Amino acid sequence: MENPTAFDLNHAISRWRDDLRQSPYFREENLAELEAHLRDSVAELQGRGLTDEEAFLLATRRIGDPERLDPEFAKVNRGQVWLNRVLWMLVGVQVWGLLCTIAGLVTNAAVLGGLAGLGYKFQHTARPYSDNLFPAAMFSLANLLALVACVAGSWWIVRRKEDAVSKAAAKSLQHPVLLGLAVSLLFVAFTLSSTLLQMPLMSLYYPIEAIGNISMARALASFVLGPLQTLGFVVLTIMLCRRRLGVSERKYRDA
Amino acid sequence: MLSKELVAASTVPMVLSVLGEGENYGYALIQRVRVLSGGKIEWTEGMLYPVLHWMEAEGLIESEWREAETGRKRKYYCLRREGRKALQAEREQWLTVHQTLTKLWKIQPHLT
Numbered sequence A: 001m002e003n004p005t006a007f008d009l010n011h012a013i014s015r016w017r018d019d020l021r022q023s024p025y026f027r028e029e030n031l032a033e034l035e036a037h038l039r040d041s042v043a044e045l046q047g048r049g050l051t052d053e054e055a056f057l058l059a060t061r062r063i064g065d066p067e068r069l070d071p072e073f074a075k076v077n078r079g080q081v082w083l084n085r086v087l088w089m090l091v092g093v094q095v096w097g098l099l100c101t102i103a104g105l106v107t108n109a110a111v112l113g114g115l116a117g118l119g120y121k122f123q124h125t126a127r128p129y130s131d132n133l134f135p136a137a138m139f140s141l142a143n144l145l146a147l148v149a150c151v152a153g154s155w156w157i158v159r160r161k162e163d164a165v166s167k168a169a170a171k172s173l174q175h176p177v178l179l180g181l182a183v184s185l186l187f188v189a190f191t192l193s194s195t196l197l198q199m200p201l202m203s204l205y206y207p208i209e210a211i212g213n214i215s216m217a218r219a220l221a222s223f224v225l226g227p228l229q230t231l232g233f234v235v236l237t238i239m240l241c242r243r244r245l246g247v248s249e250r251k252y253r254d255a
Numbered sequence B: 001m002l003s004k005e006l007v008a009a010s011t012v013p014m015v016l017s018v019l020g021e022g023e024n025y026g027y028a029l030i031q032r033v034r035v036l037s038g039g040k041i042e043w044t045e046g047m048l049y050p051v052l053h054w055m056e057a058e059g060l061i062e063s064e065w066r067e068a069e070t071g072r073k074r075k076y077y078c079l080r081r082e083g084r085k086a087l088q089a090e091r092e093q094w095l096t097v098h099q100t101l102t103k104l105w106k107i108q109p110h111l112t
Helices: A009-021 A028-047 A052-063 A066-118 A130-160 A162-172 A176-205 A208-254 B004-020 B026-036 B045-057 B081-104
Strands: B061-067 B073-079
Touching (some): A009 A028, A009 A052, A009 A066, A028 B045, A052 B045, A066 A130, A066 A208, A066 B045, A130 A162, A162 A176, A176 A208, B004 B026, B004 B045, B004 B073, B026 B045, B026 B073, B045 B061, B073 B081
Antiparallel strands (some): B061 B073
8 A cells, every 4th residue: 555656547547437437327428528637637636746646536536426426417418318228128128039039049949959859750630739739848848948048148147247248338328329230130130040040940850741730839839938938028127127226225225 | 615506606607708718628617717716616526517518508618529739538618609698698697796796895996
């Protein structure tokens, strides 16, 4: 602590900026402007003979606490913040669609390959419902597992790399059009490719006559999956809401 | 030291007046007010920016990011026509207050 060279000014400034970024009411441009101000202020104080650390502490004090600045910036940036929220909602819905599509694609390949490997045959049948229950159950089970794995994987990444993710999120807001476009393109690309891959995937393992039965099995599976996916979406939303509210309530109690 | 209310009320006329001298950026604007007031007007510096952004949204001023001599980027603000009109209106109001109080307190200007 006694060593004045141990204080890294640039590091301290970037930590200060990250701290402000926690509030949704500061736009990246605001942060850039405040940082320019802070650097001017620090430079002037250094010129008066203060050390880096002293200059930084005094300059940040003069700019003001985040708690005091936050409501003032909120007044001017409220509209922007709401637009950002709507943008994230749309991105969230599309990411959910993306996860479902990926899970479906993986499932189809895995189940068809697995059934073929087991020697299961889709025979011509007079009872298309009851005779296709086994593959239907396989499709639903595998799809559910894949979906859970996708959600858990994404959750894990977000939890493990929270800092990196929130930084990337803040950064992507500098180019909101690009963000929306990228997510939408990914969504469209995956949905299209999953539709286009259906036939080649089926004919890879089974003759063309089996397609009717496979489709029937998948239609049966979707009776189970459809509601479950919707339920999953609802549960996920509620979980996120509870987390979010939990955080802000703690903040409120601490204040 | 000025009261909080008076600092808040005088922020916009101060900003308009400093920018009336020519374009400027936030940090220098604050320095100018501090020096002219003899250190009696102390802003929480960060609070100036929301005010600047509000004034920009109102069409009183406009801004531009430019590179300074130091190589760092700064956001410069300058008055627009609406801003000049607002400055004129503020001037009249503040001078009215000032003149009234001066008369009430019977302060004699230029005593020496």
